[in-house]
Amino acid sequence: MEQILVVNCGSSSLKFAIMDGSESPPLMEGIAERLGSEHSIITFKYDGKKHEQPLHENDHRGAVTAIKNWIDQHSDLDIKLVGIGHRVVHGGELFTKSVVINKDVLQGIEECSQFAPLHNPAHVKGIKESQALFGDLPQVAVFDTAFHQTLAADQYLYPIPMRLYREHHFRKYGFHGTSYRFIEQKLASLDETYGQQNTLVAHLGNGASVCAIRAGKSVDTSMGITPLEGLMMGTRSGSLDPSLLAFISDAEHITMKQALDILNKESGLKGISEISNDCRSIETAQAAGDDRAELALNMFASKAAKHLAAVATNLDSVEHIVFTGGIGENSPVIRSKICDRLKMMGIRLDQHANQMCPRGEISRISKQSSSAFAWVIPTNEELLIAQDTLALINRPETEQHR
Ligand code: AMP
Numbered sequence: 001m002e003q004i005l006v007v008n009c010g011s012s013s014l015k016f017a018i019m020d021g022s023e024s025p026p027l028m029e030g031i032a033e034r035l036g037s038e039h040s041i042i043t044f045k046y047d048g049k050k051h052e053q054p055l056h057e058n059d060h061r062g063a064v065t066a067i068k069n070w071i072d073q074h075s076d077l078d079i080k081l082v083g084i085g086h087r088v089v090h091g092g093e094l095f096t097k098s099v100v101i102n103k104d105v106l107q108g109i110e111e112c113s114q115f116a117p118l119h120n121p122a123h124v125k126g127i128k129e130s131q132a133l134f135g136d137l138p139q140v141a142v143f144d145t146a147f148h149q150t151l152a153a154d155q156y157l158y159p160i161p162m163r164l165y166r167e168h169h170f171r172k173y174g175f176h177g178t179s180y181r182f183i184e185q186k187l188a189s190l191d192e193t194y195g196q197q198n199t200l201v202a203h204l205g206n207g208a209s210v211c212a213i214r215a216g217k218s219v220d221t222s223m224g225i226t227p228l229e230g231l232m233m234g235t236r237s238g239s240l241d242p243s244l245l246a247f248i249s250d251a252e253h254i255t256m257k258q259a260l261d262i263l264n265k266e267s268g269l270k271g272i273s274e275i276s277n278d279c280r281s282i283e284t285a286q287a288a289g290d291d292r293a294e295l296a297l298n299m300f301a302s303k304a305a306k307h308l309a310a311v312a313t314n315l316d317s318v319e320h321i322v323f324t325g326g327i328g329e330n331s332p333v334i335r336s337k338i339c340d341r342l343k344m345m346g347i348r349l350d351q352h353a354n355q356m357c358p359r360g361e362i363s364r365i366s367k368q369s370s371s372a373f374a375w376v377i378p379t380n381e382e383l384l385i386a387q388d389t390l391a392l393i394n395r396p397e398t399e400q401h402r
Pocket of ligand 1: 205206207280281326330331
C-alpha cells in the first residue's frame with residue numbers, strides 16, 4: 001500500500017507519522033523534541049511500543065535523517081512512501097488550498113513568515129531537509145489558514161485604516177483550518193442532506209478557536225492575524241483591549257514584545273488558575289475545591305460560548321454544533337458549561353450522553369428537543385494532510401501553481 005510521511009515542524013520540535021490515507025492508525029508516529037539543545041531526543045511509536053533515542057545531530061536535519069534511517073531499518077514492513085505532507089501554519093493570502101511544493105511555493109511560505117515568525121521558517125527548514133534526504137519524493141503543503149480564505153471582506157478586515165491592509169496585508173487569517181475541514185467532511189459523511197447546512201465548530205485544545213461553516217465554507221472564525229485572538233486558551237489570553245499591551249509594558253518596565261509574550265505564554269488557563277495550562281490538571285484541582293481552578297474553567301467556557309455566539313451571527317440558522325480538540329473531545333465539564341451558556345440558541349445537551357461519550361469516537365450529545373445537533377467529533381489533522389497529499393500527487397499537473 002502507498003504511504004505518506006506527514007511532517008509537522010515547529011521551531012524546536014518535529015512531529016511525524018506514516019499514514020496510508022485511511023482511518024486506520026498510523027503505521028508509525030513520533031516526535032523529535034528539544035531540537036537545538038544538547039538533550040534533543042526522538043521518539044518512535046510503533047506496534048504499540050515506544051522507542052526513544054538521543055539525536056546526535058540535534059537539528060531538523062538530524063530529525064529527518066533519523067526518520068529516514070528508521071524507515072530503512074524496517075524494510076520488512078514494506079513501507080512504500082509516495083509523498084510527504086507538511087503542515088504549514090501560515091499561508092497568508094497566497095494559499096487558498098493545499099499545493100504541491102515547488103520553488104515558488106517554498107518562497108511563498110517564506111514570505112508568509114512575517115505573521116508566523118517561529119513556525120514558517122521551521123516549516124521551510126523541514127521541507128528543505130526532506131527534499132535533500134528524500135530526493136524526488138513529491139511534497140505537499142497543507143495550510144492552517146487556507147480553509148478561512150473564503151471569509152468575506154467584512155469579516156476578515158480589522159476596522160483600522162484600509163491602507164494598513166493594502167500595504168501590509170494586516171487582516172484576520174484564522175487557524176485550525178485543517179481541523180475544521182476534517183470535521184466538515186466528517187459531518188457530510190454522516191448526513192447526506194448536510195450540504196447546505198450550517199455548523200458551529202469549537203476546536204478546544206491548548207490552542208482554541210471557533211468557526212462558523214455555511215454550506216461547507218468557513219464564513220467566520222475567532223483567531224486573527226495570529227492565533228492570539230479570540231478564545232481564552234491554555235496560555236494565550238485571547239481577545240482583550242489592546243491598550244492593555246501598553247499598560248503592561250509601562251507597569252512592568254518591559255518591551256511591547258515582552259508584554260505580548262505574557263499574553264501568549266503566561267495567560268489563559270495558566271494565568272488565571274496559577275496551576276497549569278492543562279485543562280485536566282485544572283479540573284482535578286477544581287474537583288478538590290480550588291476556587292481559581294473553578295474561575296479559570298468558567299472563564300474558558302464563557303469566552304468559548306461568547307465567540308460561538310458571535311461567529312453564529314454569520315449564519316441564518318445552526319443545525320450542528322461540534323466539539324473537538326483535546327478539551328472539546330474529552331471534557332464533559334467544559335462542554336456542559338458552554339452549552340449552558342448557549343441556551344438562548346435552543347441548544348440542549350443530553351447530560352448522560354455528554355458524560356458517557358466514549359473516547360476517540362463520534363458521539364451525538366444533544367437532546368431530541370435541541371434546536372441543533374451537538375456532536376463530539378475527534379479531529380485528525382494528520383489524516384487530512386495525508387489524504388490531501390495523496391490526492392495532489394496523483395494529479396500534480398493541475399495543482400502546481402500557488
Ligand atoms: P490539544 O492541544 O488538542 O492536544 O489538547 C490539549 C488539552 O486537552 C490539554 O489542556 C489537556 O488537559 C486537555 N485534555 C485532554 N484530555 C482531557 C480530559 N480527559 N479532560 C479534560 N481535558 C483534557
